[in-house]
Amino acid sequence: MGTNQNSSDSLLDRISNMPEDKKPGKLKIFFGYAAGVGKTCAMLSAAQEEQKNGVDMIAGYIKPHGRRETSSLIEGIELLPPLEILHKDAVIQEFDLDRAIRRGPEVILLDELAHTNALGCRHTKRYRDVEELLKAGINVYTTVNVQHIESLHDVVASITGISVHERIPDSVFDSADQVELVDIEPDDLIERLAKGEIYREEQERQAHAHLYSKEKLIALREIALRYTANQFKRIEMKISPQEMDNRFYAKEHILVCLSSAASNKKVIRTAARMADAFHGDFTALYVETPESKQLKQKSKEELMWNLRLAEQLGAQIATVYGEDIPGQIAEYANTSRVSKIVMGRSHNNRKRWFTKPNLMDRLTVSAPSIDIYIIPDTQPSPNNRFPPYARPPQLTLADTAKTVGILAVCTMIGLWFHFLGFREANIITVYILGVLLNAMVTKGRLYSAATSVLSVLVFNYFFTEPYFSLQAYDSGYPVTFLVMLSASFITSTLTMRVKEQARQSAQKAYRTEVLLETSRKLQQAKDIPAIINETAIQMVKLLDRTVIFYPVQQGILSKPIIFAKEKSAVDPQNYTGSNEYAVADWVYKNNKRAGATTDTFSAASCLYHAVRGGDTVFAVAAVVMDQEDPLEVFEKSLMIAMLGESALALEKETLNERQKESSIQIQQEQLRANLLRAISHDLRTPLTSISGNAGILIGNDKVLSEEQKKGLYTDIFDDSMWLINLVENLLSITRIDNGSLNLNLQAELMEEVIAEALLHINRNSKEHFINTVLDDELMMAKMDSRLIIQVLINIVDNAIKYTGIGSHITISARCEEQWVIVEIADDGPGVPDESKTKLFEMFYTANNVRGDGRRGLGLGLSLCKSIVNAHGGTIEVKDNFPQGTVFRFTLQAEEVNVHE
Template sequence: MAINHTDSGSLLERLSNIPANKRRGRLKIFVGYAEGVGKTCAMLSAAHEEQRDGIDVVAGYIEPHARPETIALIEGLELLPPLDISHKGVVTKEFDLDRAMRRKPDLILLDELAHNNAAGCRHKKRYQDVEELLRAGIHVYTTINVQQIESLNDVVSSIAGFSVYELIPDSIFDNANQVELVDIEPDDLIDRLKKGKIYRDEQAQTTHAHLFTKEKLIALREIALRYTADQLNRIAVKISTQENNNEYYTKDHILVCLSSAASSQKVIRTAARMADAYHGNFTALFVETPETKAITPKDKAELRGNLRLAEQLGAQIASVYGEDIPGQIAEYAKTSKVSKIVIGRSNNKKRWFAKSNFVDKLTALAPNIDIYIIPDTGQSFYKNPKYTKTPELSLVDTVTTVGIMGFCTFIGLWFQFLGFKESNIITVYILGVLFNAMVTRGRLYSAVTSVLSVLVFNFFFTEPYFSLQAYDSGYPVTFLVMLSASFITSTLTMRVKEQARQSSQKAYRTEVLLETSRKLQQAKDTSAIIYATAHQMVKLLDKTIIFYSVQQDTLSEPLILLKEESAVDPLTYTGREERAVAEWVHKNNKRAGTTTDTFSTASCLYHAVRGGDTVFAVAAIVMAEEDSLEIFEKSLMIAMLGECALALEKERLNEKQKEISMQIQQEQLRANLLRAISHDLRTPLTTISGNAGILIGNSEVLNEEQKKGLYTDIYDDSLWLINLVENLLSITRIDKGALNLNLQAELLEEVIAEALLHINRNSEEHTIHTVLDDELLMAKMDTQLIIQVLINLVNNAINYTPCGSLITISARRENHRVLVEVSDDGPGISKEAQAKLFDMFYTADNIRGDGRRGLGLGLSLCKSIVNAHGGTIDVKDNVPQGTVFSFTLQAEEVTVHE
């Protein structure tokens, strides 16, 4: 199968079929010090042993070296078909990650861990494929040469005589569960080369012959042995630390200074090795100057590469702003308690006007910190930046400059008329230069104003007047001092303006972060938290932000917040392919998208909003045709996403706490219900059983009137129990959320008539009337439930009013609602009792003496049923005497068919 790197096809479907597994796989690396030592053969031999033990083994990708030993060992293993990537007419065979994830063996073999994948693969590096396999719970065996470890690249390159461009971060090697060094004597390796067992092609043998010298192989072997031993020691330290339940303590803090120079890579690798050797903290510091934004695109790319390298090697990235680079480094080092500073050697010669060079200044400012200078034959570590911006001309600034010069000249002529000395006029022009630097943008106008002030002063105020000549021999010195003063004042003013701008920008960004924390604390739910975070990210980055919240382990529909004056259709960044990247970030808890090595062709940069191993949301920053994030912006954004994760985690914990509280309340409700039932059921059941016993044992003695009385009592108690059970069942259904309404349009007259057939037998002792405004009055309802409501309300009126009372059931239409009322002329209910009537288990006093028969469920059930219909239920006093219960339903029009 061949795919084009610009068309990833059904990426979403392929990712959705990938199994998720929280158990992480184990990684074993076979390490060699050179090509041909037998890494692949050792890996294949170990795989055969695992297969004989019943392990499901698959060869994911084995480099086709055409070596007989390797080919023989591949036999008997399942070989995964490679993925054919077509790019510019060239087909390249690569490891098929999606197929491997779907196959999901116990163990997979991958040759050449440091391999760079072809354009069109999900990841740029094969070690990233391995990381995804490990996260999916698949064990991996892989191979690598020692010169492919990032921090050793410079050391090995100086020995081998060439640089290796396929590298892996030290963290991959350090975090391996097992490392096996595949060793062979250098003489035996050279003999294998001569016999054609490493490179069958004679030209390849000739090309690599310079590497296979005994001296170089011995040096590479020593490095491999030492580094592998260090890795085993790190594993032992990690195990010991975990067993003791404390972190490895160290006071060493290594600081490496970054720049856009290519030589920074060597300095970063050296600092990483030092941090690893001293078991210290590792920080990479970048000093941002006013000229940073004006460097060339090439320098920007080198700077991003250096920052990414430092991150890969485990450095914490930090940035400060200032023109005095040594001073900023020293100040940060003192504040952060840095013990060692690593910098590159500066090739800049000390100028005649400079008191000391960069290293001397840094040493003087930080005398108690060890400073390590890494020699390099390349460019200067702190090289002078190449500016890409040409001086910007502005009509407003040009008019302003001319106006200031004209005004200064007018003041000068006035001073000359008043007889002031020339020194006073010079001061006016210097003030004009200072003011011009304050109100114009760019250094061009400040420089032009400085020169113009000298020329205009010479033209108008030195003899001969109105010419650029000067008779007095002291005037050249005056002009030189005036020009120097003008340049110095304009330069200082521009510097203060730039520092104020930077301070204002940082203050704004910091204020956005603080405002985010405040808004997240005020957010009431998950959607409010996500919206607040997205809104603040737009303010911080001035980019379009897309948020996918995680609901039930799946991504929800995206929340899109556009930056101001954005004319881009946001749907462009929420298509299937972009959503697939967000899904991958959610499943793998890793960042991806543009400016990364995973899905680098995407239009957005995706970050997981995570708390530990839990992903709460995925944030996407639209980066299409825009520069990458600045260091300070990126740090604040990560901090902001961390705040969002904490807020979402807190909200999730609150929801769980509410669920627990609800469960506790339900348990209390069940306990109260059982206590109430144990009393209220016992009495009617005892009455029923006692009356039945009397009828059975004394049927011949009892007369018909006595028997009828006993039958009536049994019947009344049975009806009461039936009504109680119906209420209990309805309460249970509503409490569990299993109440499914079957809404239909029904005639109120028929529903009321049906309810009156099932009311209390004592209704014969009362007068019950039904009053309807319209015989065809209809409402939308679940008939059985509304009948239950009417039965409960009428029975309540019967139980709580004396014999002979009038009970009226009325219904009328009010706008789009139907109002149903059940009123009586009984003794009424107090205001205090009315406020509690619809609470569960509340029962009012019954003057008839049968208050024992009441769990307080009837009116509570009525309220739940009416609310489920979208209506309201209420109680009020009846004028002049009694009580009125009322509830509303949705009205329905009567349809007449002709």
């Protein structure tokens, strides 16, 4: 039974299993000038030699064409099972891309690079499969003929008389790391055809016999040799880009003009060959005019194909908007420093007595310093009844009623003027005014032309002698009618033009406003979600379509964010299924567009673009295309520009976040350095004291008195407790800085918390007067009691250390609105004003002299601030009157449940 890749439920799994971050594989092309020169045999022979050297080699897809030599060379090479696709009750065998990537060989053989895949494969073209294989780190050997090169299509078709539909962009050929020309003499090739070594069936040989004339084969061989030689030059330049820059210091810039004509493809290919020959930049420009909106569907499709062809041939697409086509082309060319302009000219046999300057003449005047190349159109001009942008006039009841009404009003005013004795010139002015008004209130030129003609007829019928007749006795009346008709036509034409220009200006102003607003809002966005949100909103406003964004978070494509357009008739949830997500994931991993209107996952309902900065993809933007017309060229250009601006904003924000992380890391490194420096300095004193006192006790145990021993024991205990408190503070600060501190918030009685803290304070507290004052014995606060007890211990110990013996220390707590305010006040020497702002900084110690002469590390108060802030409170220090210091911090109050 056949399978279908696009509809398979395992599509996401297959794409998710793609290897990432691998070194790209290398592409080797076996190139020939005609079928039968031996490309496949040369590829298989090279594969056999590589396999003998231990290279892991598989044949992805080889078409033997019934040739014995080809079949014999395949023997011994692992064959990849084909992908079977059910299409119209028939099973079609195609190359299985997913299986090849899972197998992951060193080299894979893939015949017919220009092959078009069957409907249901991931990619429309096989060369897209090759690009994905190369990205997965797999080397590829493949074959292609000269007639399959896109830029050579017109040249080869003129020789063979056959237009080949399966073609590859020149960029694919140019990207090859190695090209091997498989050459054979034309006489030998003709002999092989006669022996049936190329086509086995006699009918096939006869069908292709006209292609194997010696003259045609010589011409094709020459083209292949020349094209291969150019490829060798490109490979050299890729090896030494500095030499390339020095060699081509005056770089050419080729501009090709896009149109909706079928012959424009020839112009694009010619321009691509010129850009390749001059090693210059290549730009394709499309000038969107007011008439572009009225293009017929066939012309729109031709325009899209021409646009995609230019992209495939490596052109940078640019779009401008305006009514003066040569003026817009010249302005863009002068601004972009274009050196050569390539454009087509249609075949036209009609001669006119009066002709205005054509586009080429006007462009030559506008850009006299730029070389202009005209590519003639040798195709027969289609016998269109209407030009490509014109449509048959559409009659509407509303516009018809407006036209009849305006004529009736003008006639009534004319009769009134005639009754009052006004001259005929005044009545003519009324009708001209009616024509002007009609052009303003109706759509299309048909009603303006009809009003002009009817105005002359009505004027003749009612206001010229003989009255109520279309005859005119006066010889001057025909001139009057002609002047009136001309004035009416000119007036209506100018009015329609002004109206169209007003609409065009409004549209340009709206689009410009959207872009400017996008730029302004992206600059004001504070973080990555805000940037994505603003970008999506502006895209919906610009395109009037539903937009879906897939942000990238920690290297993974996150869940879609839907931005639906107003009055959307479809459910956006229908476009976020597993298959659509798989396409977005593929775009993220490959940094290429895919989906509807592309050659990759063309059956998808959305058009997917990577929001990228260089090789980094920040998000994937999807535009819902199901039940919608394809994007216009100008809309697409604006969308790409908008996504580019969004990528810049995302890249800037990412860099800012990385800079913040680097800054935090630098601060942490400084913290470690300061901590080590402080520990190495300040731990020496207590450790020396402990070891010294312990040594005295060990060596002089019998000599020392009990009072002396007690003093030494006390010093050892004090130094040990100082070290214990220091280590506890260091561990707490480490947990807070690492974000591993988990608060266990519960309602606690302040009286119990304070009492517990007083049990663990410095033993020297007996030398001070410590009392507790509570406004309410049942006062409760929301806290992690273990941490708040440590805060109280640190602040009370700090008061004990820096105040003299006999000082008074008061711990008080009171409620104010939603907060519990805790204060620890002492009557010591106080804290200088210049130290109050720095007191809670890490490693800062005031210049107070402690009784034991030991300097603290400055960690205790810093830890207190971190703990209180983690509880959502604040901490501060202020003077105590008349003398001393007050430490004040707040906690969230908790109501007492009296029913418990």
